[in-house]
Amino acid sequence: MTFWNNPINFISTWLTGVLTGWRLPAALSTILLYVVGITVLIIFAMTLDIGLVWIERKVVARFQDRLGPNRIGPFGLIQPVADIIKMVIKEDITPDGADKIIYNIAPVLAATSVIVLWAILPLASTIYGVDLNVGLLYIVAAGALGTLAIIMAGWSSNNKYALLGAFRMVSNMISYEIPMVIILLVPTILANTMSVRGITQAQTGMWFAILSPLALLIFLISAIAELGRSPFDLNEAESEIVAGFHIEYTGMKFGWFYAGELLHAFTFGGFMAILFFGGYGGFFGLEKLAFFSWLNIPFVQALVFIAKAMFGYWVIMWIKYSVPRIRIDHMLAFNWKFLVPLSLVVLVNTAVLNKVLIFLPSWLYVLGMFGSNLVIGFVTVEILRAYGRKQRKAEQKPGPQTQTQEQAL
Amino acid sequence: MSVEHGPGRLRNYNDNNSKSSGLITGAFNILYGKICASCSCKTTLWFLGAPMQNEWLYIGLFLVIGIIVPVVPLVFARLVAPRKPNPIKQSTYECGIETVGDSWVQFKAQYYIFALVFLVFDVESVFLFPWALTLKQLPLFVVLEGVLFIGILVTGLVYAWRKGMLEWV
Amino acid sequence: MTAEQIIFLLTGALVLGSAIMVVTVRNLLHAALWLVASLFGVAVLYAILQANFLAVVQVVVYIGAIAILFIFAVMLTRRELMEKGRQTRPNWWIPALLGLLLLTGLVLLILNIPGINRTAAALPVGLDTVQALGTALVSPDAYVLPFEVASVLMLAALVGAVYVATVDKK
Amino acid sequence: MSIPLSWYLILAAALFCLGLYGVFSRKNAIAILLGIELMLNAVNINLVAFWRYLNPTQMAGQAFAVIVFAVAAAEVAVGLALIISVYRRRKTVVADEIDLMRW
Numbered sequence: 001m002t003f004w005n006n007p008i009n010f011i012s013t014w015l016t017g018v019l020t021g022w023r024l025p026a027a028l029s030t031i032l033l034y035v036v037g038i039t040v041l042i043i044f045a046m047t048l049d050i051g052l053v054w055i056e057r058k059v060v061a062r063f064q065d066r067l068g069p070n071r072i073g074p075f076g077l078i079q080p081v082a083d084i085i086k087m088v089i090k091e092d093i094t095p096d097g098a099d100k101i102i103y104n105i106a107p108v109l110a111a112t113s114v115i116v117l118w119a120i121l122p123l124a125s126t127i128y129g130v131d132l133n134v135g136l137l138y139i140v141a142a143g144a145l146g147t148l149a150i151i152m153a154g155w156s157s158n159n160k161y162a163l164l165g166a167f168r169m170v171s172n173m174i175s176y177e178i179p180m181v182i183i184l185l186v187p188t189i190l191a192n193t194m195s196v197r198g199i200t201q202a203q204t205g206m207w208f209a210i211l212s213p214l215a216l217l218i219f220l221i222s223a224i225a226e227l228g229r230s231p232f233d234l235n236e237a238e239s240e241i242v243a244g245f246h247i248e249y250t251g252m253k254f255g256w257f258y259a260g261e262l263l264h265a266f267t268f269g270g271f272m273a274i275l276f277f278g279g280y281g282g283f284f285g286l287e288k289l290a291f292f293s294w295l296n297i298p299f300v301q302a303l304v305f306i307a308k309a310m311f312g313y314w315v316i317m318w319i320k321y322s323v324p325r326i327r328i329d330h331m332l333a334f335n336w337k338f339l340v341p342l343s344l345v346v347l348v349n350t351a352v353l354n355k356v357l358i359f360l361p362s363w364l365y366v367l368g369m370f371g372s373n374l375v376i377g378f379v380t381v382e383i384l385r386a387y388g389r390k391q392r393k394a395e396q397k398p399g400p401q402t403q404t405q406e407q408a409l
Numbered sequence: 410m411s412v413e414h415g416p417g418r419l420r421n422y423n424d425n426n427s428k429s430s431g432l433i434t435g436a437f438n439i440l441y442g443k444i445c446a447s448c449s450c451k452t453t454l455w456f457l458g459a460p461m462q463n464e465w466l467y468i469g470l471f472l473v474i475g476i477i478v479p480v481v482p483l484v485f486a487r488l489v490a491p492r493k494p495n496p497i498k499q500s501t502y503e504c505g506i507e508t509v510g511d512s513w514v515q516f517k518a519q520y521y522i523f524a525l526v527f528l529v530f531d532v533e534s535v536f537l538f539p540w541a542l543t544l545k546q547l548p549l550f551v552v553l554e555g556v557l558f559i560g561i562l563v564t565g566l567v568y569a570w571r572k573g574m575l576e577w578v
Numbered sequence: 579m580t581a582e583q584i585i586f587l588l589t590g591a592l593v594l595g596s597a598i599m600v601v602t603v604r605n606l607l608h609a610a611l612w613l614v615a616s617l618f619g620v621a622v623l624y625a626i627l628q629a630n631f632l633a634v635v636q637v638v639v640y641i642g643a644i645a646i647l648f649i650f651a652v653m654l655t656r657r658e659l660m661e662k663g664r665q666t667r668p669n670w671w672i673p674a675l676l677g678l679l680l681l682t683g684l685v686l687l688i689l690n691i692p693g694i695n696r697t698a699a700a701l702p703v704g705l706d707t708v709q710a711l712g713t714a715l716v717s718p719d720a721y722v723l724p725f726e727v728a729s730v731l732m733l734a735a736l737v738g739a740v741y742v743a744t745v746d747k748k
Numbered sequence: 749m750s751i752p753l754s755w756y757l758i759l760a761a762a763l764f765c766l767g768l769y770g771v772f773s774r775k776n777a778i779a780i781l782l783g784i785e786l787m788l789n790a791v792n793i794n795l796v797a798f799w800r801y802l803n804p805t806q807m808a809g810q811a812f813a814v815i816v817f818a819v820a821a822a823e824v825a826v827g828l829a830l831i832i833s834v835y836r837r838r839k840t841v842v843a844d845e846i847d848l849m850r851w
Binding site for chain 3: 750751752753754755756757758759761762763764765766767768769770771772773774775776778779781782783785786789792793796797799800801804805807808810811813814815817818819820821822823824825826828829830831832833835841844
């Protein structure tokens with residue numbers, strides 16, 4: 001029974017016993033334990049990543065009314081393995097004039113910046129890497145490493161398109177990092193902690209998605225932009241700059257950019273589940289009933305978490321394959337003139353209301369938070385509508401319309 | 410003793426199923442009592458003594474292994490993949506035509522302006538995190554301090570907006 | 579020598595080695611990337627010092643924002659730099675000597691402070707440093723004024739930088 | 749915490765001196781700013797080390813370090829904006845050549 005209640009602890013206790021039985025010093029055995037745990041976690045993430053390749057290809061095929069991979073293995077399930085073999089045995093070409101060291105570091109850094117996110121991902125109440133008390137900022141910090149990887153890749157390739165793609169991608173990522181950081185403050189305020197595990201536990205009774213739906217929306221948008229997925233995939237706009245920052249990469253180095261992007265998307269789906277949908281828990285108190293006590297089993301929780309993360313990933317895919325690309329000037333204007341002010345309003349609203357309404361009974365608190373979000377959303381939409389009306393009126397009058405497209409590089 | 414980190418997470422959280430707490434206390438005793446006593450110096454467990462250390466050690470190891478894992482297939486690919494470089498293959502890609510000019514094309518300074526605005530906002534919004542953690546404990550005026558902080562931030566945004574710096578010219 | 583000391587020495591080697599590269603390497607973009615490595619090492623130092631918040635903020639602010647800004651600036655100006663061979667002044671040995679003298683003086687000074695070889699006690703149990711920092715930053719009897727003034731400073735920097743960097747519309 | 753406080757101070761001193769060397773020996777204005785960043789970080793290491801070793805419940809060191817972050821960011825923003833602006837007008841980033849106000 002203990003194994004099912006707390007598998008990690010069970011295994012670690014057992015392994016510690018084994019290792020100390022070999023007369024290893026306690027410190028060394030703990031480090032060994034860490035290494036084993038980390039390796040298992042990363043291998044799990046990588047296996048999931050391979051599965052994601054298949055899911056991504058299948059889903060995009062369905063969106064485009066195709067079948068997708070269906071030749072290798074049942075339903076094409078072995079396809080990603082074949083992809084990997086192909087990538088590994090492809091010739092690795094380094095372009096002339098490339099800055100070799102930086103060129104080789106960039107894909108590794110891109111993959112690492114995603115993998116390290118798994119250190120703080122709580123898969124279940126007792127299955128997680130580490131419970132960092134600055135977890136949310138850790139996510140942002142890992143994103144900073146990813147930005148660096150992209151700029152390194154673009155610069156070292158010695159290619160115009162790569163550099164342009166990197167510049168676009170980086171200005172995109174850093175711009176949308178602002179609403180993301182601001183909106184990460186909302187769960188922080190609601191849960192009164194920055195640890196992802198604490199945020200999950202704070203949502204056992206009520207999802208933050210209900211307390212602050214606007215925050216969820218802004219987080220989703222900025223997460224998609226951080227990922228550089230369509231409609232924000234200017235970095236790899238095929239029709240303009242061919243493939244963006246990874247244009248010169250071949251074989252497995254390209255593979256890491258690709259795999260990193262997929263795992264990143266899934267991980268952000270996971271973070272969306274953690275921050276707004278209760279992560280592995282959040283059953284609205286259902287798990288306290290005797291009949292539903294199986295919901296507390298860590299492996300069930302992990303399955304619930306993966307399902308929620310898959311849902312987030314699916315939403316990201318859904319948007320990716322149904323929305324056309326946005327022009328860079330529109331994209332940056334949308335961020336700085338719309339998302340940043342809106343996220344600041346949501347933040348102030350959450351901070352003030354959370355302080356004022358906390359004394360009320362909980363149903364009034366929830367209603368107040370939800371209602372205030374609705375009001376903000378409504379007002380925003382009205383302002384946008386009035387602005388659009390004004391814009392249309394101005395367009396009907398013949399005026400100096402000098403906004404041309406080719407200026408928008 | 411509040412070591413609660415790592416795969417060898419050693420304390421039972423107040424989860425609903427605390428039936429196993431006896432066993433976990435036992436594990437605790439094994440880890441902290443007996444091992445410590447057996448090696449006769451408590452300081453060897455330096456990273457277990459301090460919980461923070463513990464979590465950063467874990468993240469450091471995670472970073473190292475997270476670097477090794479992507480490197481392994483690259484090294485493997487280096488061993489098995491063919492390597493027949495020639496000048497044409499290695500020339501920089503430019504849609505099939507010969508590469509024209511330097512890769513160092515002139516950039517719009519606008520990218521830089523956005524990075525400037527970003528830097529200021531990034532620093533400021535990061536500083537709001539400690540503030541956000543105190544809201545529950547401290548009285549309402551603390552919220553207002555934060556609102557003042559955000560207000561000053563917004564002034565900057567409004568200035569940049571009115572100055573036309575947020576336009577992509 | 580405990581494991582912690584070994585980690586500290588490795589990190590220190592990373593910080594100082596990268597810093598040496600920052601000040602000597604010719605390619606400015608490489609210098610900026612070495613700066614990233616050095617600053618990352620400093621973040622590790624903060625982690626060893628159990629300043630969790632500062633460790634993460636160091637990565638977010640320095641690597642995610644300041645280094646990116648440096649790289650952008652290098653890319654906007656680099657064309658000029660490739661041609662002009664030497665990156666150091668001809669009389670570079672004077673600052674080198676100055677730095678060495680200063681270092682010697684500082685080290686002698688540091689080693690002569692009584693009780694400088696003290697080691698730190700463990701943090702008080704239950705002290706959440708992030709929360710304590712937040713309380714310190716917003717309490718009127720602590721650092722609320724610097725906190726708000728920092729905001730004003732950033733505002734001034736933003737206004738100034740945006741004004742200076744504005745392209746003259748001719 | 750088995751590291752003596754002096755180690756941190758010596759490391760910070762060395763970092764500071766390296767930054768100083770960078771500031772005085774480099775021609776390029778951007779490289780000079782890089783040196784200044786190193787010096788600011790050296791100061792921060794000291795602040796945090798003193799916080800940790802002297803009185804961890806008193807958050808003065810960390811609060812100061814946070815303010816230094818803000819100062820560093822402001823300095824980089826304005827400094828690089830100036831350099832870019834000068835570069836646009838005079839096509840140079842070499843500090844010695846920006847000498848219009850010298851005499």
